[in-house]
Amino acid sequence: MPSLPFTTWNPTAMPRSPIALGLIALLLFAAARLPAAPPSAAARQAGDAVLALVAEGDADMQAVALERVRDGDSLAGAWFTTEAAARLAGLSPDRQARLLVALADRGDPAALPAVRPLAVAADERVKLAAIALLGRLGEPADVPLLVEAVSQDGAVAAAARRGLIEIRASDAVRAAASAAAPATQAVLFDILADRRDRQALPLLAAAADGDPAGRAAAMRALARFGTARELDAMVRSFLQATGGERKAAETAIVAVCTTGSDAPAAAATLVAGYGRLDPALQEQLLPVLARVGGPGVMAIVDGMVAEPATRRQGLEALARWPDASVTERILAVHAATADPVEKQLMLNALIRIAPLPDNRLDDAGRLALLEQTFALCDRPEDRGRVIERANAIRTYEAFRFVAGFLDDPALAEAACLSIVELAHHRKLRDAHKPEFMAALDRVLATSQNPELIERATRYKAGQTWDRKRKS
Amino acid sequence: MADDPLAASFVALASYDWGGDPAPLKALDSAVAAATADANRRADLERRLLAVVGAAASRAAKDIACRHLRLIGSAMSVPALAEFLSDDDFAHMARFALERIDGPEAGEALRAALPAAAKHEIAIGIMSSLAARRDHAAVPVLAGLLIGPEPLAAAAALALGRIASPVAAAALVAAAPTSDTVAAAVADARIACGQSLLAAGDRAAAEPLFAAVSAAVGDTPTTRRNRSLRMAARGGLLDCLADA
Numbered sequence: 001m002p003s004l005p006f007t008t009w010n011p012t013a014m015p016r017s018p019i020a021l022g023l024i025a026l027l028l029f030a031a032a033r034l035p036a037a038p039p040s041a042a043a044r045q046a047g048d049a050v051l052a053l054v055a056e057g058d059a060d061m062q063a064v065a066l067e068r069v070r071d072g073d074s075l076a077g078a079w080f081t082t083e084a085a086a087r088l089a090g091l092s093p094d095r096q097a098r099l100l101v102a103l104a105d106r107g108d109p110a111a112l113p114a115v116r117p118l119a120v121a122a123d124e125r126v127k128l129a130a131i132a133l134l135g136r137l138g139e140p141a142d143v144p145l146l147v148e149a150v151s152q153d154g155a156v157a158a159a160a161r162r163g164l165i166e167i168r169a170s171d172a173v174r175a176a177a178s179a180a181a182p183a184t185q186a187v188l189f190d191i192l193a194d195r196r197d198r199q200a201l202p203l204l205a206a207a208a209d210g211d212p213a214g215r216a217a218a219m220r221a222l223a224r225f226g227t228a229r230e231l232d233a234m235v236r237s238f239l240q241a242t243g244g245e246r247k248a249a250e251t252a253i254v255a256v257c258t259t260g261s262d263a264p265a266a267a268a269t270l271v272a273g274y275g276r277l278d279p280a281l282q283e284q285l286l287p288v289l290a291r292v293g294g295p296g297v298m299a300i301v302d303g304m305v306a307e308p309a310t311r312r313q314g315l316e317a318l319a320r321w322p323d324a325s326v327t328e329r330i331l332a333v334h335a336a337t338a339d340p341v342e343k344q345l346m347l348n349a350l351i352r353i354a355p356l357p358d359n360r361l362d363d364a365g366r367l368a369l370l371e372q373t374f375a376l377c378d379r380p381e382d383r384g385r386v387i388e389r390a391n392a393i394r395t396y397e398a399f400r401f402v403a404g405f406l407d408d409p410a411l412a413e414a415a416c417l418s419i420v421e422l423a424h425h426r427k428l429r430d431a432h433k434p435e436f437m438a439a440l441d442r443v444l445a446t447s448q449n450p451e452l453i454e455r456a457t458r459y460k461a462g463q464t465w466d467r468k469r470k471s
Numbered sequence: 472m473a474d475d476p477l478a479a480s481f482v483a484l485a486s487y488d489w490g491g492d493p494a495p496l497k498a499l500d501s502a503v504a505a506a507t508a509d510a511n512r513r514a515d516l517e518r519r520l521l522a523v524v525g526a527a528a529s530r531a532a533k534d535i536a537c538r539h540l541r542l543i544g545s546a547m548s549v550p551a552l553a554e555f556l557s558d559d560d561f562a563h564m565a566r567f568a569l570e571r572i573d574g575p576e577a578g579e580a581l582r583a584a585l586p587a588a589a590k591h592e593i594a595i596g597i598m599s600s601l602a603a604r605r606d607h608a609a610v611p612v613l614a615g616l617l618i619g620p621e622p623l624a625a626a627a628a629l630a631l632g633r634i635a636s637p638v639a640a641a642a643l644v645a646a647a648p649t650s651d652t653v654a655a656a657v658a659d660a661r662i663a664c665g666q667s668l669l670a671a672g673d674r675a676a677a678e679p680l681f682a683a684v685s686a687a688v689g690d691t692p693t694t695r696r697n698r699s700l701r702m703a704a705r706g707g708l709l710d711c712l713a714d715a
Contacts, residue, residue: 046712053709060698064706074713 039079047080051087054099062098069102078110085114093123100129109137119145128159135163140172147176150191151184161187165194174200186217193221201226205233216245223252228265231256235273238288239281250288257292258322271296283313290317293325305333315342319349324358327369334376347376351385355392363395371401384414391421396432398422399439406442416447416456423459477502481519489531496535503539513543521551530560537564544568546576553580562593566600578606585612595626602630610634614642617653624648625656632660635667637676644679655696658684662703674711681707 039047053065068074069084084103088096096118103111111133118130131149134142146167149160164173174197177188189207192200207218208230215237222230234256238249257267270292274285286304289297297317304314315333318326327350334346350373355366370393374386387405390398399422405415419439423429429436436459443456455465476498483495506512516539523536540548549572555565569577581601588594598616601609609630616627628646631639643661648654665680684704688697 043713046709049709049712060702061705064702064709067706068709068713074710 039077043075043080047075047083050075051084054084054095055087055091062095066098066102069099070105078108081106081108081110082114085111088114088118093121093126096121096123097125097129100126100133104129104133104136107137109139112137112139112142116142116145119149124155128155131156131159131163135159135166138163138167138169140169143167143169143172143176147180147184147188150187161191164188164191170195170197170199173197174203178203182213182217185214186220189214189217189221193224196225198225201230205230208237209233212240215241216248219249219252223255226252226256226260226266227262228256228269231266231269232273235270235285239284250291253288254291254322267292267294268296271300274300286313286317287320290320291322293322298326312342315345319345319352321349321353324353324356324361324366324369327353331372347373347382350376351382351389354386355389363393364397367393367395367398367401380410384411387411387414388417391418394422394425394428396428396435399428399432399435403435403439403442406439406446412446413449416443416449416452419443420452420455420459424455424465426464429459481523484523484532484535485526485528487532487535488529491531499535499539503542506543513545514547517543517545517547521548524551524555533561534564537568540568541571544572546572546574548572549574549576549580553584556580556584556597557587557589557593559590559593562596566596570600570603578604578608581606582609582612585609591620591622594623598623598626598630602633605634605636607634607636607638610636610638610642613639617642617646617648617657621650621652624650624653628653628656628660629663632663633667635664635671637668637673640664640668640676640680644683654687658687658700662700662707665704665707669707669710677707678711681705681711 050065050068053061054069057065069080081103084099088099091099100115100118103115115130115133118126119134121127121130131146134146138146143164146160146163150157150164152160167173173188173191173195177185177192177200180188185207189204192204201222204218204221204226207214208222209215219234219237222234226234231253234249234253238246238253241249253270257263257270260266270289271294274282274289277285286300289300301314301317304310305318307314318329318333330346330349330353334343334350337343337346350369354370354373358366361369367390370386370390374383377383377386387402390402399419402415402418402422405411406419408415419436420443423436423440440456440460444453444460447453447456458465480496480499480502484499487493487496502512502516506516520536520539520543524533524540528536537552540552544552548568552565552569552572555561556569558565566581569581578601581597581604585594585597585601588597598609598613601613613627613631613634616623617631618624619627628643628648631643643657643664646657648657661680661684665677665684668674668677668680681704684700685708688701688704690701692698692701
């Protein structure tokens, strides 16, 4: 049978010609812009009934009505959103607030024109609900109002902050952050970090490297989501800063290089940047590198320790290492050196890193290292610090290690601290209840620290203790 | 027998009791799952399972047979299962299978067994199965039970609520319960029926149900339950308006 000269139409086959695809796109575009069908008389009647209950119904009926406002299915369409929003002005403040919450849940931006004036209402409940709605449904034009609100106090500022984090207006938020006064800019930089707005990173990097007023806030934001690309600006910011700002800058750089989204690349950038600095600036930056750690920094530190002129600097860097991977190096230096300052420096480092979580050692291994460190201590204050650090190892064996020092007057208070810290963990405490109860009795009889006494009393009674409480 | 795991399963089933090793029955489980797509295999399995139901097998064995008949049973199974609809021990599992068997025969068997049920528990179970089948033909007999003894009237109301046909709705609207227990069941059934009808687009049948509940609880209910009923009823009335 000869084939037909035309193709049978297959409704399930996608057209391939650009002209056909373009026609389909044009039809969909036109359909989306057709005016919605007006509501029926019955729908209007239903809408009026719902809004009458919102305005005048008792609490139960109001809840029923607000559920219908919320649920777009039964009264769908922008016509009802506009109707409901238009009734806002005539309601009491508490009803206004509830209707605003329902309109926010409804998700239709047709409510915005009627809601905007309420964002500066006198009644705080209404203001908060309106600000929350602007955050959820607002447009770029709403950003200035939210920025103004974020500089107010208390709940309004908090609501505006949440709104600025949520609003779909990234360009406007970025522009506002760029132009804001310092106090507001600091808040907006934090908000850019909450929004994880990667397009804001160049703005933050420029601010970190610029005016002192904006530097600290920019660095705080960069600490949260900065990348290798911002690192040079962050280092320049660090080198310009002093005092508390410098400490915060150090923490920000360490965060980007250790927990950031591209931490290995950031660490490599840091090391490369260090190599380009003159020696005076390198000396300032080295402690930051030491806190980052890693093989690149280790190579620098090893080289410095090997040279008499830079040995002390290298050892100080080693003592700042972020993990216990340098334990053997530190032990070796401590054993080999006759310099008491170097010995103490290495001992301090061991006390700090021995109990750190480390993939190389289990809890028993960490406790063994801590006990080894204890044996290296000559001074009671160093032994006391070892005993205090032991509570980072949450095991029964660590408890027995520290409990053994309750009878030593020079070390008893440190032992009390660690016993109380270990007893804070209910699972551990309950698994060895008799021993913990006896030790807590000794704490109560021995300690002079009111907070430890209070905590011991609570743990003996099976209660918990909120670390945020002030004694 | 080692070459025919299914035959071995049926042998194991014949002597199976609760607490026994279910491993030998796995071949039967697999065969039933495979048979859902094969009419010939289904019929053969169904016959063999019915033999277990009719035999002097343990309750556990019959229980398992009924679970499988629920999946692959047909009109062929109805007579054998219907025989057990008044059995104190086995009525529940017989209904369990009949609820899912397609075709009018299963509904007819359940409806026929309802007036003959000697105990209220049996009758309530049958009404529940008729409701699960959304058996419209059962509505007249259920409507008649609305004025029966209290446990049966309450169960009949709830069954009508689940069947949710316009005729069931009319029966519920017309109901005039004389006890609090039946009144509570009728109110719940009216709301459930109304919501089902509204979801199906039948506003005209749903609206009187919500109106009846709203009238019964009044404008200032004092109990938590009546407040909830008022909210459900008034919400239903609003939805009826909106969907018009």
